[in-house]
Amino acid sequence: MKKNLITLAMVLFSVIAFSQVGINTPNPLATFHVDGGKDNPATNVPNDLQTANDFIVNSLGKVGIGNINPLSNLHIFNRGEATGIGGGEATNTGLIIENPIVNNSILSILRATGATGLKQAIMGINPNFNGNNGIFIISRVPGGNDLAIDLTSGNVGIATNAPTNTLDVAGSARVRTMDVATGATLITPVYSDANGVLNKAVDNIYGTVINNTVTIASGATNTLITGLSNNAVYKAVVNVSNTCGRIGIAEYYITNNALNNSFSIKGIDGILNAETTDKSPTFSEINRYTTSVVWSGIPNCAAGGTNIAFNYTLTMPSAGTIDLINNGDTSLQYKVILTRLFYLLWFPVFFYLDLDLVL
Numbered sequence: 390m391k392k393n394l395i396t397l398a399m400v401l402f403s404v405i406a407f408s409q410v411g412i413n414t415p416n417p418l419a420t421f422h423v424d425g426g427k428d429n430p431a432t433n434v435p436n437d438l439q440t441a442n443d444f445i446v447n448s449l450g451k452v453g454i455g456n457i458n459p460l461s462n463l464h465i466f467n468r469g470e471a472t473g474i475g476g477g478e479a480t481n482t483g484l485i486i487e488n489p490i491v492n493n494s495i496l497s498i499l500r501a502t503g504a505t506g507l508k509q510a511i512m513g514i515n516p517n518f519n520g521n522n523g524i525f526i527i528s529r530v531p532g533g534n535d536l537a538i539d540l541t542s543g544n545v546g547i548a549t550n551a552p553t554n555t556l557d558v559a560g561s562a563r564v565r566t567m568d569v570a571t572g573a574t575l576i577t578p579v580y581s582d583a584n585g586v587l588n589k590a591v592d593n594i595y596g597t598v599i600n601n602t603v604t605i606a607s608g609a610t611n612t613l614i615t616g617l618s619n620n621a622v623y624k625a626v627v628n629v630s631n632t633c634g635r636i637g638i639a640e641y642y643i644t645n646n647a648l649n650n651s652f653s654i655k656g657i658d659g660i661l662n663a664e665t666t667d668k669s670p671t672f673s674e675i676n677r678y679t680t681s682v683v684w685s686g687i688p689n690c691a692a693g694g695t696n697i698a699f700n701y702t703l704t705m706p707s708a709g710t711i712d713l714i715n716n717g718d719t720s721l722q723y724k725v726i727l728t729r730l731f732y733l734l735w736f737p738v739f740f741y742l743d744l745d746l747v748l
Contacts, residue, residue, distance in 0.1 A: 408448075416608045418457050419445040432598050441468050514540070522552060554586060570600070600726045605715040613703070613713040614725050622731040625654075625711075628724040633690035637661045637699045639670050639682055643727070647708035653677040654705055661699075663687055670699075678705040683717070694719035 411417030414424035415431050425442035429435040437459070445453045453459035456466035464482055486496050495594075497513040516523040523540035534550040540706070547554030549559040570576050576598040577589045597618075605611045617623065623643040630636040639659035645652045656672030665686025673681040684699040700716040701723070713723055 415658055419447040419453075421446040422457075433491060437468075441466075476489070504634065526550060528636060566630075575598075592639045595729060595732070597729045598726060600724070602722060602724045603713070604720060604722045605713060606720040607715055607718050610712055610714045613723060614727065615710045617643070617709040617711075617727070618729065619645060619647050619708065620732055621645050621729050623727040625727045627703070627713075628720055629701070630690040631690045631694055631698060631719070631721060633688070635661070635663055635687055635690070635699075637684050637687075641680065641703065643705075643711070645705075645708055650708065652705050652708045654680050654703055654711070656680045659684065675702075679703070690719075 400500065408420060409417040410421050412423045413427040414422060415428045416429060416433075418434065423444040424435075424439075428439050429443070429529040434619050440456050443453070443455065443457055444458050445459070447453070447459065451459040451461065452463050454463075454465045455468065456464050512525075512527050514525050516524060525540060526534060527536040529535055534546065534548060537546040537550040537552060539546070539552055542552075543664075544554060545556050546561065547556070547558045548556055550626070551557075551600070551709070568745070578596055578598060579587050579589060582588055599614065599616065601614045603611055603613055612629075614625075621644075623645065624629060625641040625643055627639050627641070628636065637659065638661075640657040641654055642657060643652075643654045658668045659668075659669050659682075661684055663671070663686045667685050669691035670682045670684050673683070675681055679702065681702040682700065683697075685696070686692075687696045687699055689695050690698065695718055698717040698719050698721065702714040702716060704712050704714065706712055711725070715721065
């Protein structure tokens with residue numbers, strides 16, 4: 390009995406003197422320290438492997454699990470070996486909150502009581518949605534749906550808790566910065582259907598757009614565009630302008646097929662913003678792959694160029710490429726946009742010989 394009293398007195402003295410309690414360790418390193426594996430050293434700080442099974446509460450009230458130096462109110466240091474969700478949650482999950490009652494919310498984090506007197510749920514996982522398969526919601530107000538993730542399909546909803554597409558936005562969307570396609574990069578226009586779902590124009594063959602901008606000196610020839618798809622029909626628009634505010638826009642039809650050099654170009658129409666009733670250019674179809682254009686009524690420009698400044702020739706030296714020859718008297722910038730209209734189909738022609746007709 391005397392021995393037990395002495396032992397109890399030593400324990401109480403230790404608690405009072407050092408205000409630290411240790412379970413399974415004679416060397417508590419915080420106000421309350423549990424060594425789950427009972428593998429910590431009697432002196433000094435345990436190593437990482439020994440710390441992995443420790444639980445502490447320090448003098449600031451911070452709790453550490455697997456961590457003896459918690460940096461927040463609850464700091465869990467997990468050492469699982471799984472590399473991703475779905476392949477080892479048991480060994481890689483640092484925190485599991487589980488409600489065993491079927492079809493009940495398993496996680497809800499609340500803010501402080503708001504001005505209306507109601508607590509505002511800002512995050513939660515609720516399996517009541519989507520046929521008991523769950524949905525993750527972040528909201529600013531009770532019942533709100535600012536952000537939702539369908540835990541079955543993976544669809545993400547903005548301002549809706551029932552997303553039907555990979556990203557479903559119940560409202561407007563804004564993209565502040567977009568890359569500009571350079572040179573002959575193929576661009577597929579995007580349209581919105583009656584339900585607001587974005588779709589490409591028909592498919593990757595029809596409706597694709599390419600563009601380019603090039604500056605060409607007077608009398609020089611340069612490639613205006615390259616990379617046209619084979620077996621394709623395009624409508625092209627060429628823009629030329631000067632620093633005096635004059636603009637000439639001309640349209641062309643283009644067929645492009647490498648088989649038997651079956652490519653061609655033809656002028657359609659155009660418009661000039663000058664003080665003249667003759668607003669259209671004059672096209673000269675030199676051959677099937679060369680079109681020359683002459684503009685009338687262009688005033689002289691103080692920055693350079695006379696009434697012939699906008700004249701040029703388009704030619705296709707090979708399939709897929711259009712060159713521009715500057716027939717004017719000043720260096721100008723030319724812009725071209727081509728929209729693909731059709732896909733050319735070529736069918737073999739078979740000849741049959743009726744042997745009955747041969748004498």
